[in-house]
Amino acid sequence: SCLVPRSVMRKFDPTVHRAVWPSTGNYARGGVAISRLMQSRGVAVLPENMSKERFDWLDEWVTDPADIIRTPGSESNVKEIYDACHELAKDPTNFILNQFNEFANHVGHYAVTGRALGHVFEAMLRDEPSLELAAVVSASGSAGTLAMGDRLKDDYGAKIVAVEALECPTMLYNGYGEHNIQGIGDKHIPLIHNVMNTDIVTAVSDEATDGLNLVFTTDVGKAYLRDSLGVDPAIVDQLKHFGFSSICNTIAAIKTVKQLGLGPDQVVMSVATDGSEMYGSEKADHLASRYSEGFREADAAAIVSRFLLGAGTDHIEELDTVGRERIFNLGYFTWVEQQGVSLADFDARRDQGFWGTLHGMTPAWDAMIDEFNAETGVRV
Ligand SMILES: Cc1ncc(COP(=O)(O)O)c(C=O)c1O
Structure with a gap:
């Protein structure tokens, strides 16, 4: 889901870009597998203490061992993943697909x-x-x-x-x-x-x-x-x-x-x-x-x-309104203070109309996918 809108809008080019998949779980595995199916390079960014089986699996799927990036910590160390992604983003051929802020997810x-x-x-x-x-x-x-x-x-x-x-x-x-x-x-x-x-x-x-x-x-x-x-x-x-x-x-x-x-x-x-x-x-x-x-x-x-x-x-x-507000507002520190999301964009998500508009986008995306597949010869 994170890759599709970027691909059909021609923002992501698998012949040029390395897709970067930051994750603590399966997202990096799925992402690296998709990159490989698209015959392009995918990079898994994940905490070093994730299970051995995850790393073994990734070893089999990446095209280059340097495409597995181990960040400090374990399951709950996502800030460290973001830091690694900010570094990688300095190279314009790296394309960060961040599941945590990608609305297509x-x-x-x-x-x-x-x-x-x-x-x-x-x-x-x-x-x-x-x-x-x-x-x-x-x-x-x-x-x-x-x-x-x-x-x-x-x-x-x-x-x-x-x-x-x-x-x-x-x-x-x-x-x-x-x-x-x-x-x-x-x-x-x-x-x-x-x-x-x-x-x-x-x-x-x-x-x-x-x-x-x-x-x-x-x-x-x-x-x-x-x-x-x-x-x-x-x-x-x-x-x-x-x-x-x-x-x-x-x-x-x-x-x-x-x-x-x-x-x-x-x-x-x-x-x-x-x-x-x-x-x-x-x-x-x-x-x-x-x-x-x-x-x-x-x-x-x-x-x-x-x-x-x-x-x-x-x-x-x-949750009542107070409970919901408390959790919603906690996100401010990550997204507005730390990751540079504008306050207006952050607050827009309080309104259910915002999410309704997003949900209404799927027919347009489906049409773009059909068009993209027809042009590229992909058959599903
Ligand atoms: C094993 C596992 N469980 C649960 C989740 C949580 O899913 P989500 O990221 O959609 O909240 C993930 C996400 O990657 C996962 O890998």
Whole structure:
């Protein structure tokens, strides 16, 4: 989504530009892969402490090892990523595609992810017409994915739930800190987050996601779920598709159900943002540091009881105007003071008309994409 408008408006030229993809999660992977498919160079900019699997993956995909830039820190060190991007931007052949302030990211998720989830809900409705879409839950990295909530609120009246790591609770407590839910929670409010349309914020601990990752991916953990809790083996087999932020979304969805007192006809939707295969090395570290004597059934039981069955209404806020304003205004320090966005542009995003205009742009973009494909001979 970030690249398409730039390409079809002829601002980005893959034969000249190196696309720069700043990220703490999957965005850099997707970006580098797209650059490679376009037979051009892509640069991943990400904190040095992201998982080994992410770097291994990138090593395979970049055309030059110098195209992986490691910035200081870990998950929540986004300022350092911006600093690296400002340096790279001095070279006019570098083209920075910043997911955190690129409105096309929001529009893409509104138009595509939101619609896709809408189709899923429509399919559910065919079987159970009494269902109601109560809420949409997404942990926020760039806040792009959260825009699916804007779409599902427009179409079905769903509440939008934004989630972050308890160890870095920027929205909930204006807090800071390090955490291990890779891909989310970057110690700032992204410019493309439609905060004034967000209904609930909640935080999930990385202790929960690290712990449940063990339960979902170890033989001991899976046996406990199957044999002691009676979870269908087919479901247990699918749990490997839940990486840290996917587990975080799931816990947040449970918290939302409890907070809103929802019943069986009220649906909460979320997304599994990546799978456990990105976190094998993190799992080994966690096992070694916390379970050096071995990971036992009692350990799995303790994790499930505390973090899954015990997920409750702590660290959750239903936003009123004051709450929304508080989160919105926090973005001022990043965007206006630090990154040079004009105050008028920053404030314009309070108004839902601003976002409505953005959402209305998709037919024009689709037409430009068709025209571009026809001219370049790309067939989809
Ligand atoms: C693994 C993972 N989870 C969650 C997210 C958050 O998505 P978004 O940036 O759309 O808020 C990302 C973003 O890159 C991610 O890589």
